[in-house]
Amino acid sequence: MLITLVIIGVIAALTIPNLMKNYQTHVYKTAYKRAYADINNALKMITAEEDIETPNSGYSTVYGELFKKVSQKFKAAKTCFENNTSECWEYDGEAGYIYNGEPEWKGSASYTYAFIDHSGRAWYMYSKSESAILYDYNGKKGPNQLGKDRMYMEFQNKNNNWSVITRPDYTYKGRWCPSGECYYRSWILNK
Secondary structure, eight states: OHHHHHHHHHHHHHHHHHHHHHHHHHHHHHHHHHHHHHHHHHHHHHHHHSOOOOOSSSOOHHHHHHHHHHHHHTTOSEEEOSSOGGGTSOSSSBOOOTTTOTTTOBOOOTTSOEEEOTTSOEEEESOTTSOEEEEETTTTOSOOOBTTTEEEEEEEEETTEEEEEEOOOBOSOBTTBTTSOBOHHHHHTTO
């Protein structure tokens, strides 16, 4: 009987971590799809109500103003638009912050925008004048890793039709995926 218990213990020790990892991946994937759908729906509501100026370059204050309008559609529980981004967004996490550089790309900018929506998700505008948006499905709780609980999206205006798009997958380590294996597009497309 003791040998049987040891065998069961070894099998459990080998399989439980894998099961937990698969479960957590499923949670991240489901949360990401929900956030992606929610922000696109908010954007559709905004563009149905008003015409949004088309930026004439890759950098424009239009993106920051659009982000603020999105926060209203989310009925944000807290907004951080006055150099207080750290109140809504955990700075000590991966955010593609270029000034800290490799290998971790940690850090965020206090001068940009962030909000916490009614379900506790944190949203962060990488720069007031760029289209990059990050979201963290569990707010300031860890692990605060891109491709896990934090995902990257961006505003896009194509032929005067606004949408939020994903980045391509990153199967290598880099600025938008410091730990590697970030399935930005595949998770949305159910791959």
